[in-house]
Each structure stands twice: as structure tokens, then as C-alpha cells.
Amino acid sequence: MTLARKDLEGYDLIGDVHGCGASLAVLLEKLGYSYREGVYRHPRRRVIFLGDLIDRGPRIRLALNIARDMVEAGEADIVMGNHEYNALAYCRRAPPEWAGEWLREHSPRHNRIINETLAQFRDHP
Ligand SMILES: [Mn+2]
Structure with missing residues (x-):
């Protein structure tokens, strides 16, 4: 209600x-x-x-x-916050014409930002 x-x-x-x-x-x-x-x-x-x-x-x-x-x-x-937006892009493959493999590059900095989220979802895909 x-x-x-x-x-x-x-x-x-x-x-x-x-x-x-x-x-x-x-x-x-x-x-x-x-x-x-x-x-x-x-x-x-x-x-x-x-x-x-x-x-x-x-x-x-x-x-x-x-x-x-x-x-x-x-x-x-x-x-949606910028962290959620970034997480969605991080987890989606880029279209073939793009230079990179992911919509958000898996750079050391981006890996570090999302690391805790991915770790806590590891057993909860
Ligand atoms: Mn914030």
C-alpha cells in the first residue's frame, strides 16, 4: 500500500x-x-x-x-548515479567498430573503482 x-x-x-x-x-x-x-x-x-x-x-x-x-x-x-552508469558500461562489450573491447575501458583505475562491487557479486551472478 x-x-x-x-x-x-x-x-x-x-x-x-x-x-x-x-x-x-x-x-x-x-x-x-x-x-x-x-x-x-x-x-x-x-x-x-x-x-x-x-x-x-x-x-x-x-x-x-x-x-x-x-x-x-x-x-x-x-x-542512476555515475557509478551505476559506469558499472553498466564496464560490463557490456563494445560494438565491433570500437577500438576497445568494453563500453568502459578495463583500465587499472576503472578496475579499482568497480572491484568491490564485482567481488561482492562474484557468488551472485
Ligand atoms: Mn559518489
């Missing part, structure tokens, strides 16, 4: 979670959200995730799961 517009008090803008999924859960609870029926919900507020859920932190999959479940339940909206 999604919050009716007349009951909506406002939005909480959350950006740059960067894999800190446990901290995201703590933050949501501090903001008055509670975990009900598998989703963080607030009686009067919604979240807008401002991108960069992935890379760096220890609980990337948790961060993604929390956000996805909230979006699918209508408790949040989300926009």
Missing part, C-alpha cells in the same frame, strides 16, 4: 550510499522508517535515492536490496 499523495509530508534525499548497506538501514530508522513486510516504510515520507549505491563499501548487495525493495513497493524513487 503506497502512501496517498494527500498524506505525503515530504521526501528524504539519500545519495552516495556506496555499499554501506548496514549504515543505510540505520539511517532509515533514524529518519523514522521501519521495516515492515520486507520493506522500509514511513507513514508520511518517501525516499529519493540519488545514485551511487554501489562500489567501495562492505554491504553493496544489502544497499541495493534495500533500495530496490523500497522502489518496487512505491516507498522510494531512484535515479
Whole structure:
């Protein structure tokens, strides 16, 4: 059951979670959200995730799961961050006419940025 517009008090803008999924859960609870029926919900507020859920932190999959479940339940909206955009390009082969093999070059710098995300998804293809 999604919050009716007349009951909506406002939005909480959350950006740059960067894999800190446990901290995201703590933050949501501090903001008055509670975990009900598998989703963080607030009686009067919604979240807008401002991108960069992935890379760096220890609980990337948790961060993604929390956000996805909230979006699918209508408790949040989300926009893509540059890290998600880069991850999509990193994992897609370039068209044959391109010089490189991947849409985002697998340079040492790019490898380092996405390394933690790939490691945490290794057993979860
Ligand atoms: Mn960022």
C-alpha cells in the first residue's frame, strides 16, 4: 500500500550510499522508517535515492536490496548515479567498430573503482 499523495509530508534525499548497506538501514530508522513486510516504510515520507549505491563499501548487495525493495513497493524513487552508469558500461562489450573491447575501458583505475562491487557479486551472478 503506497502512501496517498494527500498524506505525503515530504521526501528524504539519500545519495552516495556506496555499499554501506548496514549504515543505510540505520539511517532509515533514524529518519523514522521501519521495516515492515520486507520493506522500509514511513507513514508520511518517501525516499529519493540519488545514485551511487554501489562500489567501495562492505554491504553493496544489502544497499541495493534495500533500495530496490523500497522502489518496487512505491516507498522510494531512484535515479542512476555515475557509478551505476559506469558499472553498466564496464560490463557490456563494445560494438565491433570500437577500438576497445568494453563500453568502459578495463583500465587499472576503472578496475579499482568497480572491484568491490564485482567481488561482492562474484557468488551472485
Ligand atoms: Mn559518489
